[in-house]
Amino acid sequence: MVFRSQRLSWPLRKGLSSVRVKARAKRRLFGRMLAMKPGMKGSLIVVVEDDDSIRSSIAEILEMEGYCVNAYPNGLAATEALKRTEEPCLILLDWMMPVMGGEAFLKARAELSESNQRVPVVVLSAVSERAQGQPGVKSCLGKPVDLNRLLETVEKLCLSGKCA
Template structure:
């Protein structure tokens, strides 16, 4: 029996975070959550390292943009696969290191397929 992939879900809206956590769990992922970039950064600095991060960009305390900057500056986290899930339009380029994007409102099938592809490619 294989161990489920561990995903860190970073989303500031409680309802969205709970819905996505429930969906990803039902799809066979092990899920940890954070409500903002600061909480996610604190989690990422501890072990075990997740197999992927699902990241909203627009959040209070520390944005997804800021979190990505910290991740890319950390030698142990630099290669961490990140899937951005955001309603932020295409007006700004994505942070360096983002492997894929899923626009909001989230199509759950698209998220499942994208996350499976990103996790598989990282292994």
Template sequence: MKAKTILVVDDDADIREAMKVVLKREGYEVVTATNGQEALDVLRQIARPNLILLDLMMPVMDGWEFTLAMHMDPNLTGIPLLLVTAYAERAVGVETGDDGMITKPIDFERLILLVKKRCA
């Protein structure tokens, strides 16, 4: 069975690398991007990922702008998102469900549980 692919989008190299290490240890294939624009470029080059872990506050193109661009592209709509943010109150109203967000600092046990649920 082919490993499920997760795109991790975060401008913080340490957080990006930590998520990558934890997810790979769980058997996931991980692709990374440093901002929303880079993530869009990556998505147009790789097979559709099973999940996107998305930081909201990033330079160049933030998570909000990325989400809007993703929903405007018919090839990218419907990919599940899990928001990763230090600003939980700013994410209120995002249509990802009660378990659609994890706050920083990251609880990696919870992250794995949410990823498994989203990729089921």
């Protein structure tokens, strides 16, 4: 059986329904929160994605994993928020968005504080090859997003000392 969101999917262990997955995820989240190490989970991740269903699915999954998530529909909203909120440990960025896309967001971010410029960026896009080599981009993941690869990338980048 596979749990499916509109554009995300991942295999479920045999005998699990999506309702049981949500209940189990909440219990797992509570257990992980109790066992949290400093700089591990509870760290802020910014999700910048124009597709509502993808944005909310990624945010929900990351929250179930114990991360704090701020999600924005475009680069302009994210840039404005970064000016007035705490520094995230990671930014997940769609490359092609209305209002302000990924490339324009990276340029605008360069004008923010120096600490914001050091936050690693993971690009999530069907055209991720355009983002490779851009300043701050640490990884590019194609769409549809492989959830396991996304979570591995998030954990690796957030445990690299940036989130402490």
